[in-house]
Amino acid sequence: MDYTFQFGQIWPRLPYLLGGAWLSLQIAFLAFCGGILIGTFCAAVKTFGGGITRRIVNVYVVFFINTPQLVQIYFLYFALPDYGIFLTSYMAVLLGMTLNAGAYLTEIQRAGFESRRQSEMEAAEVLGFTRLQQIRYVILPHVAKVLFPPLSNHYILMTLGTSMAAIFGVEELTGRALNVNAETFRSLEVFSIIAVVYVVVTLFASVVLALFGRFAFRAKMRIV
């Protein structure tokens, strides 16, 4: 156990690593936005839809929730070319993460949709609210308050999940760390630095999301 940490070679490469962090955030954000679109649609189908569409959505959600994201992306990246669909590694990771997020966000949002109460809607109707006003003033504030904490939690988990992209050769934070490792052989140093970068990035995101949730929706959120 006589290892000396030598960060000397790593510091000049820090901007390169931080550029990778930016790409990580970008992947997480894009996949989350795609996931929200899929999730909202599927949750609406699951709550209000008819028999057959509901069953299709159910199969999608159950399958994607019960299999690992890594193997899903493996499948997209290595198996689809056999059927004439060629994805770049970036696209495969993005698509895999989006589909996976869509399934999880469907489950989260369905719980939110079901938390609305019939009596609230009826009260709004009695007060002469139109359908749009009901959604805007009654359902949305209520659902947003319930949904915001688990959604932001999932966003943080997805930011961590982007490290998977390194396996497919996308040069985000972990991928660039592997590159720097290959150039300098200071593996422990590189990985401890990017671990700290991940902690800082997700802590920052948590603080921003918690403050936003508190002011916008009065959602009670803890940071630590």
Place this chain on the structure above:
Amino acid sequence: MGDLFREIWQMATYYNLLFLAQGAVTTIALSAFGCILGGLFGTLLAVARLTDGAMTWPLRMLALIFTEFFRRVPFLVTLFLCFFAFQFAGLDVSTLTVGCVTVVLIGTAFLAEIVRAGLQSVHPNQWHAATTMNFSLLQTIRYVILPQAWTVILPPAFGFFILFIKDSALASQIGVVELTYVGKTFSNKGFSAAASFGVILVIYFMLSYPLSRFGAKLEKKLAPSRTR
């Protein structure tokens, strides 16, 4: 589609099936090991964070830093950190050991949060009552809090176990022979990626789906007995 099934049929030789079963057992064992040891250490950390007193603040701080750090570092990065740390420490251990250590570290951090949330879900009056009766912190947790909190702790802990089965797929990256690694091996042997990874996806599903159904049932069964 017919080709795919024919290929999967070819894949189903005795040794391939044995290899698959081995991979599945390693996957389950890895996450079970992480959850059991992680649950033990996590409980210790959760209790450490609940102590109050000027003397124990380093303990609280340490527990806080440990949980926050390992919850906010990706599985893959923790895996590489452990991998290289073992290497530079000069310990000649198998990759499975590295995987186990990683899984325990991460399991400890996540389960500490779950246990802490469970302990805090018990009404403060119960804590105060126990203090009044001159119970020490450990006695309070052992005789008053845990009997009420375990129904709150168990469902999310079980959910975490199922999540871990899927997350441990990343352990294949350092060469732990678990289910995903088996899929990669099949692919390297010359089976098409659709067949090899398709089979792996289905096996993960067969492991995870019954467990998640059981978890949902568990949650429903324990819910009414929750004491607030």
